[in-house]
Amino acid sequence: GLVGMIDRPRLEVQPAIQKARQAGVTTLMITGDHKTTAFAIGRELGIAEDMTQTLTGQEMDDIGDEDFKDRIAGYRIFARVSPEHKVRIVKALQSRGYVVSMTGDGVNDAPSLSSADIGIAMGVTGTDVxxxxxxxxxxxxNFATIVSAIEQGRNIYSNIKKSVTFLITCNLGEVVAMFFSLLAGWNAPLIATQILWINLLTDSLPAIALGMDPxxxxxxxxxxxxxxxSFFAGGAGxxxxxxGLSIGALTMFAFWFGHYEHGFSPGQDSVPLHxxxxARTMAFMVLVACQLYYSLAFRNSRKSVFAIGIFSNQYLIWSIVLGIxxxxxxxxxxxxxxxFNLQMLDLQGWGMALVLGFLPLAGSEVYKLLANARIGKDRGTGGVSPTAS
Known part of the structure; x- marks a missing residue:
């Protein structure tokens, strides 16, 4: 008689490989199995499409190092390989500029795990070595867990970038308002206690909430x-x-308007203390409003806040409500x-603070709308659209 057995791949592996491919991560299979067997499994998983993408260890020995480095990108499956072959594959990929992650469970995988940029050992079946x-x-x-970890890692990095960029923007707005006001011969639009209040409360709460963005x-x-x-690549800088410049400019305008409403100018001498x-109250309120509302724009650099859902990050919404x-x-x-040396605003002052506070967010939404329209036009005409980093 004849008995046939097959060890089928896990059901979640093929979708995980496709998801990794979408993310720009190429999956290679390195195995000790026969070349035909390895290709059959690789084709089923979507790793390789043609037998020419499969290379054995014996065939690898016949290829020189420089030639192998030039051809490494064309292979997807490596069969009948030894530990030395695995290390050679890792180093060839690294020489081409790839960041290499290697998974393995046996003692013979240890050299390649150590050589890779990220060595991943199996926790259940893996050896201590x-x-x-x-x-x-x-x-x-589970291979799908690696792909899930990549996704979570990207989201974590993205959230850290949002929080830091938001804090830099807010502090830059304060610096711009203070520096150029003093440079113009005006009184300082904010005093130390007001700046401390902004940095401790109205800046910090949205920044923490952005770090928990879905x-x-x-x-x-x-x-x-x-x-x-660079941390500021992809348009973050x-x-x-x-x-920061727009928030600082609006704060200066509010400070000027506070004087103008009473018939004075910030540069005049002998302006009454009240x-x-x-005017400082106006600047203080506009600065805080700008920062709180503008935090919504940092949730995504390309998508409108309405596209991702205004209320999809409850932490951010409550931080804005609490700040207000x-x-x-x-x-x-x-x-x-x-x-805090503040004055109660009149109705016109409240209205001005509300309108000016929304301007940075509105400007960001318009910019995203125009940028997305331009990208859509480029795609429609066969152009190449930029990818976010």
């Missing part, structure tokens, strides 16, 4: 980030600069108002 040589251990021995469902459609890439305090509430209490409670 493999675990010691690896950078991380996969607790469930993951972007399209993040695995982006290409891998260059390890040497430009957004921080433009946002007028200066009123604290700001209102600061202005409405006499003792607090006097401690």
């Amino acid at each position: 493999a675990k010691s040589a690896a950078d991380m251990i996969l607790a469930d021995d 993951g972007d469902p399209d993040i695995m459609r982006e290409k891998p980030r260059d390890p040497g890439e 430009r957004r921080a600069a433009l946002g 007028v200066v305090e009123y 509430l604290l700001q209102s209490l600061l202005l409405c409670i006499p003792g607090m108002r006097e401690a």
Whole structure:
């Protein structure tokens, strides 16, 4: 008689490989199985499409190092390989600029796990030698978990970038307002206690909330980030600069308007103290409003806040509501108002603070709309659209 047996791949592996491919991550299979067997499994999983993408260890020995480095990108499956072959494959990929992650469970995988940029050992079936040589251990021995970890890692990095860029933007707005006001010969639009209040409360709460932003469902459609890439790449530096300049300019305008409403100019001598305090209140309220509302724009650099859902990050919404509430209490409670040298705003002042506060967010939404329209036009005409880093 004849008995046939097959060890089928896990059902979740093929979708995970496709998801990794969308994210710009190429999956290679390195095995000790026969070349035909390895190709059959690789084709079923979507790793390879043609037998020419399969290479054996014996065939690898016949290829010189430089030639192998030039041809390494064309192979997807390596069969009948030894530990030395695995190390050679890893080093050839690294020489082409790839960031290489290697998974393995046996003693013979230890050299390649150690040579890879990220060595991943199997936690269930892996040997102690493999675990010691690896950078991380996969607790469930599931390839799909690696792809999930890539997605989570990208979202975590994205959230950190949002929080830091938001804080830089807010602080830049304060610096711009203070520096150029003093340069113009005006009184300082903010005093130390007001700046401290902004930095401790109205800046910090949205920044923490942005760090807990839900993951972007399209993040695995982006290409891998260059390890040497600047933190401000992908337009983050430009957004921080433009946002900081606009917030600073609006704060200065509010300070000027507070004087103008009482018939004075910030550059005049002998401006009454209550007028200066009123103008500082205007600047203080506009600055805080700009920062709180503008935090919504940092949730995604390409998608509108309406596309991702205004209320999809409840932490951010509540941080904005709490910031507005604290700001209102600061202005409405006499003792607090006097401690911060503030004046109660009139109806026109409240309206001006509300309108000016929304302008940075509105400007960001218009910019995204125009940028997406341009990208859509490029795709429609066969152009190449830029990918986010």
